[in-house]
Amino acid sequence: MKTRILITGLAFVSAISFGQKKEIKKAEKAIKSNEYNEALTYLNEAEPMLGTADNDVKAQFYAAKGEALLGSGATDFNKLKGAAEAFGQALELDPKMETQLAVPLQNLRAALINGAIKDQNAGQYEMATEKLYASYLVSKDPSDLYFAASNAVNGKNYENALKYYQMALDAGYTGETEEFVATRKETGEVEAFDNENLRNIALKSGEFIKPEKRVTESRKGEILRNMTLIYIEQGNNEKATALMKAARAENPNDIYLMRADADMSYKMGNVARYNELMNQIVASDPNNPEIYFNLGVGSAEIGKKEKAVEYYEKALELNPNYEAALINIAVLKLSGEDKLVEEMNSLGNSRADNQKYDELKQQRKEIYIETMPYLEKALQLNPNNPEVVRTLMxxxxxxxxxxxxxxxxxxxxTLEKQ
Incomplete structure (x- = not known):
């Protein structure tokens, strides 16, 4: 009698297993026909029976689920996130599926990154951060962590920024990449190519000469700088100091880190060290307009507006067509306008108030007159910048x-119609 019960039980398990495989096969067939919602229906029917399946069947199920979710929700983050989780489970159960899932994983990462770019451009930094982190879970590419952290900084989610920056550093990320470049004969400008083969084709055309391979600038200094500034923002000067000390020991000549060290010193009230470091930065490459531009950015960030304008002016001295420096000077000069307008609006109708109003109005006019040449030059350099056009208007x-x-x-x- 016991034997008969055992045989019946085995037959029941076999029937369930057969049912699972049948539904998964139906789902796979639907996926091939781009019927993704139909595939999800079959998979939902198979899922309750999944507990008794072996790992191969489970991996097959999760691979199909990932593809169905990806296909049915190219712009739906919840579905894309579900696809990432499903693919992750499939690969955990059967690592050999990596080849089979190579294309879907690539498509999923592209969908997440493209979505993150749109969110970033729209100022939706939290969503951009989530999509980039989901992309990292799929790709294991630490550059996704770097960009996730950058969006977290923009969204003022400093905890996630620190977390993702640290994960990127732990993964050995520096942001350095090899570039294949060549010089265009006609202009003498150095241009980069996506790969060596494309660069070699360009050389054969005769339009390019001087093939070279170069490494892009490391982002490690920028990461450590940002982490340090976040710790300062959080009031954790001890961590900021320790991190900066370790970073400077590793990269003593890194300009980004020197600037971060200077910013940190200023915020901690060590003005003497701030001035010393700023002089070192300038001395490192005194004829490089980029150095002065970056010093201008740093000075503006810590509230030293007049010093920032000085650095931008020096950058323009070395490169009169430095569009970003022209725009940043204009922004700084116009930054005092709001305060004037607020004070003008707060005045009453007395004779003294009217006189004060006229004085403030004249100050405002002088700001406009002073700012105008910078924006007009910027517009000459780039006639299609709508923000410059709007401000000048x-x-x-x-x-x-x-x-x-x-x-x-x-x-x-005209520009807004384009």
Whole structure:
């Protein structure tokens, strides 16, 4: 009697196993026909029976689930995240499936990264961070962690920023990559190619000469700088100091780190060390406009606006066509406008108030007149920058320069239609 029960039980398990495989096969067939929702229906029917399946069947199930979720939700983050988790389970159960899943994994990563770029451009930094971290779980590429951390910084989620930066460093990430470059004969400009083969084809065309291989600048200094500044922001000066000390010991001549060390010193009230480090940075390459531009950015970040303008002006001295320096000077000069407007709006109607109003109005006008040449030069360099056009339009409007205002207004409307 016991034997008969055992045989019946085995037959029952076999029937369940057969049912699982049948539903998974149906799902796989539906996936090949791009019927992803139909595939998910079959997989939902198979899932309750999955507990009795062997690892091969489970891996097959999760691989199909990942593909079905990916196919049905190219712009749905929850489905993309579910696809990433399913693919991860499939590979954990059967690592040999990596070859079979190579294309779906590549497509999933592309969908996540493209979605993250759109979110980042829209200022949706939290969602961009999540998508990039999900991409890392799929790709194991630490560059995804770096970009996830950068978005977390922009979104002021400093805990996640520190976490992802540290994970990237632990994975040995530096951001250095090999580039295949060549010089264009006609212009003398050095151009980079996606790979060596494309570079070699360009050389054969005769348009390029001087093939070279170079390594892009490391991002490690930037990562350590950002981590240090986050610790300072959190009031954790001890961690910030320890991290900076270790980072500088490893890369004593890294300009990013020297700047971070200077910023940290200033925020901690050590002005003497700040000045010493700033002088060292300038001395490292006194004719490099990039150095002065970066010093301008750093000075602006810690509230030293006048010093920032000095550095930007020096960058323009070395490179008069430095568009970013022109724009940043304009931004700094216009940054005092809000305070003037606020004070103007707070005044009453007394004689003294009216006199004060006129004084403030004149100060505002002087800011506009002082800022205008920088923006006009920036517009000459890049006629299609809508923000520069919009700002100039507003300035011309305030200064009652009607012809120029109308010109900028028409130009802005054209740019916004493109």
């Amino acid at each position: 507003n300035i011309y409007g305030q200064l009652a320069e009607d012809a120029k205002y109308k010109e900028m207004k028409a130009k802005l409307e």
